[in-house]
Each structure stands twice: as C-alpha cells, then as structure tokens.
Amino acid sequence: MTANLHTSRVSAHRCPACGMTAHAVFDVGAYEIADCDVCHHRFSAGAISTDHLSVNYSDAYFFGGGDGYDDYLTEHDLLRAQGQRYGRLLAKHAAPGTVLDVGSAAGFISAGLSDTGWQVKGIEPNAAMVAHAKTSLGLDAVQGSLETAPDWRPFDAVCLIQVVGHFHDLSRAMSSAARLTKPGGLCLIEYWRRDSWIARLLGKRWHEYSPPSVLHWFTASSLDHLMGRSGFIQIASGAPKKYISGGHAKSLFIHKMASFPLGGFLSAPARLVPDGMRIRYPSFDLEWRLYQRNDDTCSA
Numbered sequence: 001m002t003a004n005l006h007t008s009r010v011s012a013h014r015c016p017a018c019g020m021t022a023h024a025v026f027d028v029g030a031y032e033i034a035d036c037d038v039c040h041h042r043f044s045a046g047a048i049s050t051d052h053l054s055v056n057y058s059d060a061y062f063f064g065g066g067d068g069y070d071d072y073l074t075e076h077d078l079l080r081a082q083g084q085r086y087g088r089l090l091a092k093h094a095a096p097g098t099v100l101d102v103g104s105a106a107g108f109i110s111a112g113l114s115d116t117g118w119q120v121k122g123i124e125p126n127a128a129m130v131a132h133a134k135t136s137l138g139l140d141a142v143q144g145s146l147e148t149a150p151d152w153r154p155f156d157a158v159c160l161i162q163v164v165g166h167f168h169d170l171s172r173a174m175s176s177a178a179r180l181t182k183p184g185g186l187c188l189i190e191y192w193r194r195d196s197w198i199a200r201l202l203g204k205r206w207h208e209y210s211p212p213s214v215l216h217w218f219t220a221s222s223l224d225h226l227m228g229r230s231g232f233i234q235i236a237s238g239a240p241k242k243y244i245s246g247g248h249a250k251s252l253f254i255h256k257m258a259s260f261p262l263g264g265f266l267s268a269p270a271r272l273v274p275d276g277m278r279i280r281y282p283s284f285d286l287e288w289r290l291y292q293r294n295d296d297t298c299s300a
Contacts, residue, residue: 016170016216017041017226026204031211033204039225041218042194043170044211052168053125053145056213062105062129073132076108078243082161083112085241086188086288090157091116093235093290094186097156102146102177103163107133110141113159123149146173149180157186164191164223165214174230178293187232187291190240195219196285208285223289232291239283 011024015036022034024045034045049055062072069075086109090099096117101110104122106129114120122141124130133141144150146160147169158181167173181187192208193199194217199206208214218226224234 011045013045015039015041016043017222018229019171028204028209028211033209033211039222041216041222041226043217044215046211048168048212048215052212056166057125059126059128061213062126072106072129076106079108080112080115082240082242083109084115085112086159086161086190087113087116087118089288089290090118090159090186090188093292094156098153099157099159100152100155100180101159101161103161103166104133104139104141105129107137107139107141109159109161110139111137114139118157121152121155146176149176152180154180154182155185156182157188160187160189160191162190164189164218165208165216168215170216170226174226178230178232181232181293183293183295185293187227187293188288189223189227189291190286190288191218191223193219193285193287198284206285220287220289227289227291231293231295233294234289235292236290238288240286240288242281242283242286243279 011032011034013022013024013032013034014020015022015034015038018036018039018041020036020038022036022041022043022045024032024034025042026033028044030046032045033042035042062069064070087096090096090113097119099113099118099120101113101120101122104110104124105126107122110120110122110133120139122130122133122139123144123146124133124141125143125145127143130141130143133139145168146163147167158177160177177187194206194208199208208217220237227234
C-alpha cells in the first residue's frame with residue numbers, strides 16, 4: 001500500500017521553483033516538507049542557514065559516513081566510469097566541447113567526462129575535494145557553487161549529476177545554469193524521482209528525504225517545468241547504469257535503517273558486506289534527463 005503523505009496541514013510557504021504558494025504535507029525530523037500548489041515542486045520549507053554549504057558539505061560529508069560517504073576517495077573508479085558513460089551520452093547529441101561539472105567533488109566524474117573528449121571545468125564548494133581534483137587528477141576545478149558562479153564563457157554542456165536536489169537557492173542556481181549554457185547547448189541532470197513506486201511505497205521514510213543535505217525532490221514533470229522556466233526543452237531521458245561501493249551502500253543503509261523500528265536488528269547483515277564490493281544500484285527511483293537550451297523558450 002502506498003504511504004499517504006498528504007496529511008492536512010496549515011503551514012503555507014513560497015515555492016522556490018516558481019514563487020507560488022505551497023503547503024506543508026509532512027515532516028522529516030524537525031524539517032517541514034511542502035508541495036507547491038501550482039508546479040507541484042516538493043521542497044524543505046525551513047529557513048536555510050547562511051553557512052549551508054560549509055556545514056552540509058564539509059569534510060564530514062565525504063568521510064564521516066551517515067548520509068554521506070565513509071571515504072569518498074575510494075569511489076574513484078566507479079564514478080570515473082559513470083563520467084565516461086555520461087560523456088558518451090552527451091556525445092550522441094553534440095560533438096565533445098566544453099562542459100561544466102557542477103558539484104564536481106574530487107573530480108572523478110569530471111575525469112570520466114575528460115576521458116571521452118570533453119574539456120571539463122569543475123565547480124565544488126568543498127576545498128579539500130577541489131584540491132584533490134587539481135593536484136591528483138590535474139583537472140581544472142574551482143571552489144564555489146552554481147548559485148554564485150562567475151560570468152564564465154558559456155559551455156557546450158552543463159552537468160548536474162546528483163546535485164539539483166541540493167541547491168540552497170534553486171531559482172538562482174537554474175538561472176546560472178541557463179547563463180552558463182550556450183544557445184543550443186545541453187544540460188544533463190541525474191536526479192531521484194519522488195514519484196517512483198519505491199518512493200511512494202516508503203513515503204517519508206524514502207532514503208532521499210534527508211534534509212538539510214537534500215532540499216528538493218522532483219517528478220519528471222516538475223523538473224521539466226523548472227527547466228522550461230529557465231529556457232530549456234527536454235530531449236532525452238533514461239535510467240542510468242549506476243554502481244556504488246559496498247562501503248557506501250552499507251553506510252547509507254545503516255544510517256537510514258536507524259529511523260525504522262528494529263532498524264538496528266534489520267541492518268546487522270549489511271555490516272557483513274565488503275567495503276570494496278561493486279554493487280549495481282537498482283534504478284527504481286533514479287533517472288537522467290537531458291535538456292537543450294532554447295532561446296525561443298520564454299522564462300516566466
């Protein structure tokens with residue numbers, strides 16, 4: 001049976017995607033989650049602190065376990081292969097040129113994109129991750145966020161791989177994405193679908209409801225609506241071939257099971273999974289969507 005999320009609530013909020021009225025539908029811990037009455041965007045409705053990036057994407061996110069990673073650097077091979085797959089996907093729609101990798105972390109996906117002929121610039125808020133990308137991989141990476149990205153020359157493509165749910169200023173981030181994409185250029189987004197059967201089954205216990213790290217949750221139609229407002233049209237979509245390490249899977253599973261009754265007992269077998277095991281993620285709730293910048297599309 002699908003979990004009923006839409007409990008009657010009185011709290012009203014302003015949608016960060018379209019600016020219209022939104023209403024709270026449920027809580028995750030101390031965080032109120034709201035749905036827009038117009039574009040149906042779902043978001044964390046609480047105030048976002050001014051130090052959101054430094055707190056939520058500190059070194060602890062990459063090395064502290066929980067809803068982050070036990071050791072992000074061990075994900076190199078898996079994420080580089082993922083970058084290669086996305087580089088080949090982009091090349092089916094445009095000749096390899098310049099690409100901006102947003103939330104580039106230690107540069108592993110950037111390196112994979114580079115392997116397939118793309119000229120990559122990465123932007124990442126965590127200083128240690130940027131340093132690793134530059135010194136260990138020789139990549140062009142800068143510390144920062146898409147919301148505050150400089151006026152660089154527009155790119156042939158912009159990649160938002162597992163970052164669109166994390167933006168602390170969604171409207172500003174998408175304006176930057178449009179500004180930094182050439183007319184006719186591409187924007188690739190990998191995201192978690194909140195209308196997937198597994199998300200609906202688990203309700204507010206779905207693993208991606210994890211504010212304040214994740215602040216936004218999309219359906220295909222609500223993401224298309226957001227991108228349309230920013231001047232993009234959707235041209236392709238699919239289920240990614242995604243692998244994660246045993247260590248990462250184990251950390252996420254144990255962290256999430258802590259919120260379930262008997263969670264400690266149920267998560268005990270997961271501790272036996274070898275950290276270095278390569279695990280194929282079942283793409284029940286994961287999707288990529290490819291957009292093209294269209295100057296004829298008017299931004300609302």
